[in-house]
Amino acid sequence: VDWNPAPPDANMGLTRGVDLVYHRGVVIEDPVVTSSLSPNMQEAGLYVTATLSNYSDIEQNTTLRARIESVDITMELSLKPGEKKTITLDPSAYPTLLIKQPRLWMPHTWGKPELYEAELTIETSGEISDMRNVSFGIREVSDYLNPDGHRGYKINHQPILLKGAGWVDDLM
Numbered sequence: 001v002d003w004n005p006a007p008p009d010a011n012m013g014l015t016r017g018v019d020l021v022y023h024r025g026v027v028i029e030d031p032v033v034t035s036s037l038s039p040n041m042q043e044a045g046l047y048v049t050a051t052l053s054n055y056s057d058i059e060q061n062t063t064l065r066a067r068i069e070s071v072d073i074t075m076e077l078s079l080k081p082g083e084k085k086t087i088t089l090d091p092s093a094y095p096t097l098l099i100k101q102p103r104l105w106m107p108h109t110w111g112k113p114e115l116y117e118a119e120l121t122i123e124t125s126g127e128i129s130d131m132r133n134v135s136f137g138i139r140e141v142s143d144y145l146n147p148d149g150h151r152g153y154k155i156n157h158q159p160i161l162l163k164g165a166g167w168v169d170d171l172m
Contacts, residue, residue: 024129025056026079026122033068033118033136037102041156044102044138046071048089050120054079060124067119071096104156105137113137 021027031050038044046068054060064075066089073094079085091098103114118134142154153160 023055024124024127025058026052026054026060026062026124026129028064028120028122028130028132029053029084031118031120031132031134033116033134035102035136035138035140037104037138037140037156041104041140042101044099045091046097046099046138047091048073048097048118048120049086050132051084051086052077052079052122053084054081057081060129062129063123065119065121065123067121068097068116071099073097099138102138105139107155107160110155110158110160 029051031048034047034049036045036047048066048068050064052062052064058081060079062077062079064077064087066073066075073089073096075087075089077085077087089097103116104111105114106112115135115137118136120132120134122129122131140154140156142157144152144154146152153162
């Protein structure tokens with residue numbers, strides 16, 4: 001196993017595809033949806049986090065919309081020129097983000113890997129400036145130490161054995 005391969009181009013030039021991004025000044029960056037399950041797993045709180053960046057040279061009054069199945073949330077905010085603002089939509093401010101009877105994501109061979117889709121849209125002057133889609137699973141991952149001092153893992157309160165993989169940081 002070669003854990004430290006040399007870069008294919010000796011660190012010169014592009015090694016993967018290039019994406020061109022079109023927007024109207026305000027963009028949604030690094031969107032993520034996380035969840036928190038109740039102890040009985042009958043409710044899940046969703047937390048939608050993203051960084052909103054105004055790349056224009058004027059102040060922008062924007063509307064952020066988050067849609068997750070039947071949940072539809074809007075948030076009005078203003079961004080100064082060049083401003084970046086990290087926002088989090090959570091159940092304390094938006095009670096519709098508390099999902100009853102969530103479909104839980106489970107690992108392969110343990111159940112169905114249920115996924116949800118979040119669509120985030122930001123509008124400026126009534127037009128869509130940027131849109132992002134995020135797939136996510138509702139689950140709880142935790143760890144523990146067994147009586148021998150070895151670390152174990154649980155997914156949705158069920159002990160699970162991790163096996164068959166090697167892992168290292170991205171060496172490139």
